[in-house]
Amino acid sequence: AQSVTQPDIHITVSEGASLELRCNYSYGATPYLFWYVQSPGQGLQLLLKYFSGDTLVQGIKGFEAEFKRSQSSFNLRKPSVHWSDAAEYFCAVGPRGLSGTASKLTFGTGTRLQVTL
Amino acid sequence: NAGVTQTPKFQVLKTGQSMTLQCAQDMNHNSMYWYRQDPGMGLRLIYYSASEGTTDKGEVPNGYNVSRLNKREFSLRLESAAPSQTSVYFCASSDGSGGVYNEQFFGPGTRLTVL
Numbered sequence: 001a002q003s004v005t006q007p008d009i010h011i012t013v014s015e016g017a018s019l020e021l022r023c024n025y026s027y028g029a030t031p032y033l034f035w036y037v038q039s040p041g042q043g044l045q046l047l048l049k050y051f052s053g054d055t056l057v058q059g060i061k062g063f064e065a066e067f068k069r070s071q072s073s074f075n076l077r078k079p080s081v082h083w084s085d086a087a088e089y090f091c092a093v094g095p096r097g098l099s100g101t102a103s104k105l106t107f108g109t110g111t112r113l114q115v116t117l
Numbered sequence: 118n119a120g121v122t123q124t125p126k127f128q129v130l131k132t133g134q135s136m137t138l139q140c141a142q143d144m145n146h147n148s149m150y151w152y153r154q155d156p157g158m159g160l161r162l163i164y165y166s167a168s169e170g171t172t173d174k175g176e177v178p179n180g181y182n183v184s185r186l187n188k189r190e191f192s193l194r195l196e197s198a199a200p201s202q203t204s205v206y207f208c209a210s211s212d213g214s215g216g217v218y219n220e221q222f223f224g225p226g227t228r229l230t231v232l
Contacts (some may be wrong), residue, residue, distance in 0.1 A: 009157070020121050032219070034225075041226075042211075042225060042226075043223035043224050044160075044223040045123075045223070046222075082143075089157060090160070094219075102165045102166070102167040102211070103152070103211050103213070103219040103220075104150075104162060104165060105221060107159040109157060109158060109159040110159055116150075
């Protein structure tokens with residue numbers, strides 16, 4: 001069965017500091033990997049996604065993530081955090097989108113990021 | 118483009134009451150989903166619809182029913198609400214036409230409290 005583990009429930013960083021959020025997955029086939037962000041009281045917004053090719057992918061808001069197949073990891077990074085990045089971050093894994101099928105995603109339990117000024 | 122919309126935003130029910138959560142998308146997506154989000158548990162899939170006319174159970178379907186009214190709309194019904202169904206409910210949609218990425222787009226959520 002597929003699963004996603006985000007080992008850090010809560011992380012606090014200072015504004016301007018670098019950030020790395022961890023994500024480990026278990027998936028039987030070639031995984032599609034996603035990072036979503038959820039601001040308080042809002043829905044989930046896609047930050048970035050990975051299927052194949054370059055293992056370092058760039059997303060919105062200055063985020064990037066690196067896929068490491070040997071470690072089954074897809075960690076999210078940002079060189080310099082802004083106060084507006086305070087939110088909850090979810091990693092997800094799912095299948096390729098096939099016509100006529102739903103792309104059911106499995107989500108991690110999330111990491112809440114707090115940014116101190 | 119409104120994307121994915123959900124109504125209502127907030128709802129308080131008494132145990133045993135019924136209600137329907139509405140979801141609509143204007144992206145011409147084939148697939149739609151209902152999730153619930155509870156603290157420390159991430160998002161859990163309740164039901165999904167791969168395409169118009171089909172629905173399937175997800176991880177936590179008990180106590181819920183769904184209707185894929187047409188390609189745009191996918192509703193979630195609680196027939197007899199229980200306190201354990203207090204949660205935030207999210208609707209999502211994805212292309213479902215065979216595109217490579219097929220990421221999901223989410224609505225703003227409905228916060229439901231069952232007393």
